[in-house]
Amino acid sequence: MQKIFTLLLFLVYSVSQAQIVSTFDTDADGWTAAYTDGTAATFEYLATGGNPGGHLSAAPPTSGGSVNQSMNWYWVAPAKFLGKHDFSYGQHLKFDLKQSVDGTNNIASDIILRAGSQTIHLRFPEKPGTDWTSYSIPLDITADWRSNSAGGNVAYEHQIRAVLANITSIQIRCKWINVAGYSSQLDNVTFEQTVLETAPAITSFTPATAPTGATVTINGTNFGASVSANRVFFGNKEATVTTANTTQLQVTVPEAAIFAPVRALNTTTGLSAQSSIFFQPQFNNPDEIDGQITSSTFGLNVVVPYGSEVRASVMGDIDGDGWLDVATLETGYTF
DSSP, X not given: XXXXXXXXXXXXXXXXXXXXXXXXSSSOTTOEEEETTSOBOEEEEESSSSSSSOEEEEEOOOSSSHHHHOSOEEEEOOGGGOBOOGGGTTOEEEEEEEESSOOXXXXXXXXXXXXXXXXXXXXXXXXXXXXXXXXXXXXSTTSOOEESSTTSOBOOHHHHHHHHTTBOEEEEEOOOOOOTTOOEEEEEEEEEEOOOOOOOEEEEEEOSEEETTOEEEEEEESOOSSGGGEEEEETTEEEEEEEEOSSEEEEEOOTTOOSEXXXXXXXXXXXXXXXXXXXXXXXXXXXXXXXXXOGGGXXXXXXXXOOSOEEEEEEEOSSSSSSOEEEEEEGGGOO
């Protein structure tokens, strides 16, 4: 029977956008086994018997000297698991382990994460059994991480973050007992990451001036992949998106578009971009010339009745229809 241990104090739902993974489906994927001083242990890649598929099996020495009898033997992660993982705080390190014999030694660290001379250590509450045991270790203060040694002080958030910011070594223990013929196995290592999404960028749009109802093509990068994954604004007026892919949008100029930058919002990532140049709206009165304002642009005068004394007046789009409204304050404070 497979056992599953998840070290959690609180249940938190989050989405990991990327993972570094070794499933050992075809080979050892760069993993090795070694003593803490670098002395190599015998290990092999096995194509079957994993959880499922391929896995690694190590046979650390169990006799022949104090080093060989020590429990400080570890699986050592390859380079792809190392480096900057600033945004992995709150994510998980996952893997499957098993032993040929139920070893329970609890002196040594079961996981060591190293950033140069700074280390954080963790001991499992229960060691792996003779069947596959799955571990999911939080990369935050909800796990019992210790500073600089297995018995060190509890690691604070800033210490965990400091190690994650520049991981130079990941070691997962592979020996818990001294007994002839002993071996331990590793499978399905996953290092979760949170990856910052890339914001959209608008490189150009054409035409740069157009009337209401015209089609404007916006070129750039990291737009939403579908029409529904994009919103486009001309100033504060939203346009209708008619076609979309990640590098180009086509939109219809909305009524009451103003002289302002064009803004594109990728609704999948929540990130937006704004053009470096302004869109110039044109008027589409049939008597106009090339969208310019002429005397024919204006309708008949509208006379706003008011009393003998106007104390103040303001204009603004009060009802949100895209047209200016006029409000006046007269003698006696009549509004």
